[in-house]
Amino acid sequence: MRLLLTPAFVVLAVFGAALAALFRWSLLEFVPGSLQTGGLTLANFRAVLAGQYVDAVRDTVVLSALTTGLTLVLAYPVAYALARTPSRRARSALLVLTLAPFFTGAIVRTYAWVLVLGNTVVTWPVPMLFTERGVLVGLVHFSMPTMILILAAALSHIDPVYERAAASLGASPARVFRRVTLPLSMPGIVSGCLIVFAWTLSAFPTPELLGGGKVKMIANVVKDLGLDSFNWPGAAAFAMLALVLTLALLMGLGRLAGRQAA
Amino acid sequence: MRARFVAVIVASLLAVMAAAPAAWAQNSLVVSVWGGNWKDTVEKVVGRAFTAKTGMPVEFEVGGTIDRLAKARVAKGNPLVDLNFTTTHVARLYISDGLYEKLDMAKIPNAKEIAPEAIRSEFHLGTWAYVYTVVYRPDLIKEDITRWSDLWKPSLKGKIALPDFDPSHIITIAALMEGGNEMTWQKGEAKLKQLKESIAAFYSTDAQSQDLMKTGQAPVQVMLSVNAYHLQEQGIAVKVVQPADYPGIVGIDTLGIMAGTKKSDAAHQFINLALSREIQSELVKALRAGPVNLGAVVPANLKGQPGIFTTAAEWKSRGYIMNDDARGKTLPAWREWFTANIVKK
Numbered sequence: 001m002r003l004l005l006t007p008a009f010v011v012l013a014v015f016g017a018a019l020a021a022l023f024r025w026s027l028l029e030f031v032p033g034s035l036q037t038g039g040l041t042l043a044n045f046r047a048v049l050a051g052q053y054v055d056a057v058r059d060t061v062v063l064s065a066l067t068t069g070l071t072l073v074l075a076y077p078v079a080y081a082l083a084r085t086p087s088r089r090a091r092s093a094l095l096v097l098t099l100a101p102f103f104t105g106a107i108v109r110t111y112a113w114v115l116v117l118g119n120t121v122v123t124w125p126v127p128m129l130f131t132e133r134g135v136l137v138g139l140v141h142f143s144m145p146t147m148i149l150i151l152a153a154a155l156s157h158i159d160p161v162y163e164r165a166a167a168s169l170g171a172s173p174a175r176v177f178r179r180v181t182l183p184l185s186m187p188g189i190v191s192g193c194l195i196v197f198a199w200t201l202s203a204f205p206t207p208e209l210l211g212g213g214k215v216k217m218i219a220n221v222v223k224d225l226g227l228d229s230f231n232w233p234g235a236a237a238f239a240m241l242a243l244v245l246t247l248a249l250l251m252g253l254g255r256l257a258g259r260q261a262a
Numbered sequence: 263m264r265a266r267f268v269a270v271i272v273a274s275l276l277a278v279m280a281a282a283p284a285a286w287a288q289n290s291l292v293v294s295v296w297g298g299n300w301k302d303t304v305e306k307v308v309g310r311a312f313t314a315k316t317g318m319p320v321e322f323e324v325g326g327t328i329d330r331l332a333k334a335r336v337a338k339g340n341p342l343v344d345l346n347f348t349t350t351h352v353a354r355l356y357i358s359d360g361l362y363e364k365l366d367m368a369k370i371p372n373a374k375e376i377a378p379e380a381i382r383s384e385f386h387l388g389t390w391a392y393v394y395t396v397v398y399r400p401d402l403i404k405e406d407i408t409r410w411s412d413l414w415k416p417s418l419k420g421k422i423a424l425p426d427f428d429p430s431h432i433i434t435i436a437a438l439m440e441g442g443n444e445m446t447w448q449k450g451e452a453k454l455k456q457l458k459e460s461i462a463a464f465y466s467t468d469a470q471s472q473d474l475m476k477t478g479q480a481p482v483q484v485m486l487s488v489n490a491y492h493l494q495e496q497g498i499a500v501k502v503v504q505p506a507d508y509p510g511i512v513g514i515d516t517l518g519i520m521a522g523t524k525k526s527d528a529a530h531q532f533i534n535l536a537l538s539r540e541i542q543s544e545l546v547k548a549l550r551a552g553p554v555n556l557g558a559v560v561p562a563n564l565k566g567q568p569g570i571f572t573t574a575a576e577w578k579s580r581g582y583i584m585n586d587d588a589r590g591k592t593l594p595a596w597r598e599w600f601t602a603n604i605v606k607k
Contacts, residue, residue, distance in 0.1 A: 030594075032590075032591045032592070032593075032594050032595070033354065033355075033358065033587065033590035033591030033592075033593075034355065034358040034359070034590075035331075035335060035355050035358060035359040036358060036359060050598075050602070051602065052598075052601050052602045052606055055606065111473075114473070114477070114479075115477065118477055118479050120477055120478075129463075129479060130462065130463045130479075208466065209470070212423075212462070212463030212464060212465075212474075212479075213426040213463055213464025213465065213466065213605060214463065214464065214605060214607065216601075216605070224426075224427075224597065224601070226328075227326075227328045227427075228426075228427040228428065228466075228597060229593060229594040229597045229598070230328075230355060230593070230594065231594050234594075
C-alpha cells in the first residue's frame with residue numbers, strides 16, 4: 001500500500017520544494033539594479049502591504065466573487081437545459097456550444113473580446129474595454145463552460161420523479177424549482193462556485209488584455225514585480241501572501257458551503 | 263536472431279538521433295535573441311553571413327527578455343548560449359550577476375567605427391538603436407502632434423497608450439519638461455499626474471501596443487519607432503513624430519558574450535561581423551532601426567527618421583540616452599510610483 005502511495009509523495013515533494021524555494025526568495029533582500037540579493041529580511045512582506053498591492057488583492061477578491069455569482073446565474077439555465085432536454089440532438093448541440101470555447105484557447109478568446117468590447121463590433125453605452133466591467137465579462141465567459149458542465153452533471157443525478165411528485169401535489173413550477181431542484185443541485189453549485197472562484201483568483205490573461213493595464217489582479221501584480229521591476233523577492237513575497245489568502249478564503253468558503261449544503 | 267539484429271539497429275539509430283542535437287550544438291554558435299522578426303532578421307542578416315565566413319553554423323535560442331535572463335542565471339558558469347542580445351539596461355543585470363565575459367576589443371576591430379554611445383561598457387556593445395517617441399494615427403486624430411507637450415492637450419483625453427512594463431520614457435520626458443532628468447525624476451511627478459486622464463490604456467508588449475494602434479483603441483502612443491515603422495509597412499497610416507521640444511528616448515539593443523562560453527573567439531567574430539558596415543546597412547533595411555556603425559548605408563526613405571541616427575552629431579542631438587545604471591537601479595521605484603499614481607484609478 002505504501003509503495004502505491006510513492007508517486008503521490010514524489011509529486012508532493014516536487015510541489016513542496018517549489019513552494020519552499022518561493023518562500024526562500026521572499027525572504028531575500030532586493031537590490032535594485034542587480035540580480036544579486038542581500039541577506040534575509042522581512043522587508044518584502046512589508047513592501048507588498050502598500051496600498052496599491054492591497055488594492056489589487058481587494059479587486060481580485062471582488063472580481064472573483066462577482067464572476068462566480070454571475071457565472072452561476074448564467075450557467076444554471078444552460079446546464080438545466082443540457083441535463084433535461086429530451087432531444088438528443090439538442091443536447092449534443094448544447095454540449096458542442098458549451099465545449100467550443102475550450103478549443104479556442106484563452107488568448108484567442110480574450111482577443112476576440114478586445115474587439116467586441118472595444119466598440120469595433122457593437123457600440124456600448126458605457127466604456128467596457130479596459131474597465132472592470134470588461135474584465136468581468138471576459139472572466140464570466142471563461143468560466144461558463146466549466147460551471148455548466150459541473151452543474152449539468154449535478155442536475156442529471158437528480159431523479160425527475162421528485163420534481164414530478166412535487167408538481168402532482170400542486171406545487172407550481174417555480175416552487176418545484178425552489179424547493180426541490182435547487183436544493184438537490186446544491187453539491188454541484190458548491191463545487192462549481194469553489195472551482196470558478198479559485199481559478200478566477202489566479203486569472204492572468206483576461207485582466208492583462210481586457211484590463212489594458214488599468215485592472216490589476218494578483219497574478220498581474222506578481223508579473224509586474226517579477227518580470228518588469230526585476231524584483232523577484234518582492235514578487236515571491238506577494239505570491240506567498242496571495243497564496244495564504246487564497247487558501248484561507250477557499251477554506252472559509254468550503255466550510256460555509258458545506259454547512260449550508262448539510 | 264533477426265529480431266535481435268533489428269532491435270540493435272533501431273537502438274543505434276535512436277542513440278544517434280538523440281545525440282545529434284547535442285553534437286550540433288557543440289559545433290555551432292548559439293545566440294540568444296527575441297523571437298519573431300528579431301530572430302528572423304538576425305538569422306538572415308548576421309547568422310548566414312557568419313556561417314558563410316567561418317563555416318560555423320549558428321543556432322538560436324529565442325524568448326522574452328526576462329525568460330532568457332532567468333535561463334542564463336540558472337546556467338551560470340556553464341552557459342547554454344554563447345552570445346546574448348538584450349536591451350542595454352537589462353544587460354547591466356547580466357553584468358552585475360557575472361553572466362557576461364569582458365570583451366576583448368582587439369578582436370572587434372569594427373567597434374572603432376561605431377558611435378561612442380553604442381559602446382555601453384567593456385562587457386556589451388550596441389548593435390542597433392531606436393527611439394520611444396510619440397506615434398499617432400492622423401486619420402483618427404485631426405490635429406497635428408509635433409511635440410511631447412502636445413500629449414497634455416485636453417483634446418487627447420482618453421486616447422493615449424503608454425508602456426507600463428517600463429514607464430521610464432514618459433517619466434524622463436516629464437522630468438525634462440520640468441527642468442530635471444532621469445536622476446531627478448521627482449521634478450516631473452506633478453506634470454505626469456496631469457496626463458493621467460488622457461490615458462486610455464497601458465500596454466505590456468509590443469504586440470499589444472500595435473493592436474491598440476491598429477484597432478484605434480489608443481490612436482496616440484508613446485511607442486517604439488521600430489514598431490511604428492512595422493505598422494506603416496502593414497499599411498496602417500501612423501505618423502512617427504520627431505518631437506520639436508525634447509528628443510525621443512533612445513533604446514539600444516546590445517550584444518554580450520556569456521561568461522564560461524567555450525566559443526569566445528567565435529562569439530567575438532560574430533560581434534565584429536554584426537558591427538561591420540555591410541551587415542549594419544542590411545540590419546537598417548530589415549529592422550528599420552538605427553545603425554551603430556557610422557559608416558553604414560541608410561536608405562534615403564529612412565534618413566532623418568526618428569530613431570535613425572547616421573552621424574555622431576545626430577546621436578547627440580536627436581535622441582536622449584538615459585544613464586543605464588540609473589535606469590536599472592531606479593526602474594523598480596519608477597514602476598512603483600507609476601502604478602500607484604498613474605495606473606491606479
